[in-house]
Amino acid sequence: xxxxxxLGAAMPLDTLETHRDWLIADQRxxxxxxxxxxxxxxxxxxxxxxxxxxxxxxxxxxxGIHGPFWGLTLDNPDPEIRAIVTKRMEQGLAVCExxxxxxxxxxxxxxxxxxxxxxxxxxARQKLLDNVHATLDPVIARAEGAGVQMVLxxxxxxxxxxxxxxxxxxxxxxxxxxxxxxxxxxxxxxTGAPPVDYYVHRAGDLLHHIxxxxxxxxxxxxxxxxxxxxxxxxxxxxxxxxxxxxxLIMELRDKAGIRPSAAYLESLGLxx
Numbered sequence: 686x687x688x689x690x691x692l693g694a695a696m697p698l699d700t701l702e703t704h705r706d707w708l709i710a711d712q713r714x715x716x717x718x719x720x721x722x723x724x725x726x727x728x729x730x731x732x733x734x735x736x737x738x739x740x741x742x743x744x745x746x747x748x749g750i751h752g753p754f755w756g757l758t759l760d761n762p763d764p765e766i767r768a769i770v771t772k773r774m775e776q777g778l779a780v781c782e783x784x785x786x787x788x789x790x791x792x793x794x795x796x797x798x799x800x801x802x803x804x805x806x807x808x809a810r811q812k813l814l815d816n817v818h819a820t821l822d823p824v825i826a827r828a829e830g831a832g833v834q835m836v837l838x839x840x841x842x843x844x845x846x847x848x849x850x851x852x853x854x855x856x857x858x859x860x861x862x863x864x865x866x867x868x869x870x871x872x873x874x875x876t877g878a879p880p881v882d883y884y885v886h887r888a889g890d891l892l893h894h895i896x897x898x899x900x901x902x903x904x905x906x907x908x909x910x911x912x913x914x915x916x917x918x919x920x921x922x923x924x925x926x927x928x929x930x931x932x933l934i935m936e937l938r939d940k941a942g943i944r945p946s947a948a949y950l951e952s953l954g955l956x957x
Contacts (some may be wrong), residue, residue, distance in 0.1 A: 690921070690929065690956040694943045695751060695896070695936040698733065701740050704943060712746035714932040716790065720750050726776040734783045747932055749788030749894070752777040752835075760794040760816040767820045774824040774835075781833045788834045788894060788932065790863055793841075793848040797876050800843040814854060821855070828859040836863035836894040843878040845869075845887040852891055861893035865936070867900035867907060870915050874902020881915055885923035892927060896936040897946075909942030910935065911949040921955040 693714025696704065701717070708715055719733050720726060741748070753773040761767050777789050794817055803810045821835075828835055837848045837860070852860045864884050872878035885892065899913030900906040906913060924931065933956060935946050951957040 689951065689954070690924070690933055692897070692947050692950065692956050693746070693932055693934045694940075695934050696940055696943070698736055698740065700940040700943075701737070703940075705740055707944060708746065709741075709744050712744065714747045714749070714934060715741075715744070716749045716751055716788075716932070716934045716936070717784070717786070718751050720777060720780045721753050722755065723753070723773065726753060726773060726780075730780060731783070734780065737784060747788070748784060748786045749790065749932065749934075750777065750780060750784070750786050752789040752791045754792045757792075758794055759791070759820050760813045761820070762812070762816055764819070767816065770820050771824060774821065775827060778824065778827050778831060778833060782831050787832060788836060789828075790836050790838050790894065790896075793837050793839050793851075795839075795844065795847045795851075796841040797843050797872075799847075800876075814851065817851060818854070825855055825857050825859050829857060834859055834861050834893055836861050838863040838865050838894075838896065839868050839872070839884065840865075841872070842868070843872050843876045845879060845884040849888055849891050862888050862891045863894035863896065864888060864892060865896035865898065866915050866920060867896070867898040867905055867913075870900045870902050870913070871905055880919065882919035882923040885920060890927070890930075892931045894932045894934065895924070896934055898936050898938075899946075907936060907938035909937055909939065909949075910946035912942075917950065917953060917955055921950075 695716035697718045757770045852862050866881050869881040869884045873880050899908040899910050901913050
């Protein structure tokens, strides 16, 4: 019998104290959520890194962070604002370097408005690409040197292919894609996007990270797995050909649902 994929989770350090033993027992993938805000990144975050290192003594799994994203659009047309976005991304990379983290989640620039309008306006799609490159090119150069993957997570993406095409324009081992199952399910239920498993199929070998959360197709719920209407059998069937490449990160609003979610997926014979 094929062994089940091993689940990881996203959490802040306060939650890590609760789930540390569970994570280390199977060296599960971990994504830290403490380094998202400007307040943290502009301040002295070294004590947080020291605390993380102490808690992760004995941990040899794959470690990542969720990068900064509040108000930070990668395709902003204003060069002065883009400079701030670049700065925040580089601050996130500095945290990765200090932690020994090898992956940072960043947000896709594509919106539902883009889906309906980019091809109507002259050169709009290329302008978006140019702006993203202006923001990220120096960041990616640093990420390559640090051995960190930047993974582009779908947010409002109605088109599963757009951010994959964007990732390919960098032609870099440090730019891959992420899928958030709840975001994809929202796009499917509310904007007519394909179902979640289609996002997985279309990402293919570019997929190196997935946020697992349940939802109802109406909002970004981040419910425990099994509490919404995501078709988990279809999602894991789509993931199967990729083996252990994507980090399977449960990203739940209520962290008490992490282990029950893992137990639910194990009861379905999908993951553990």
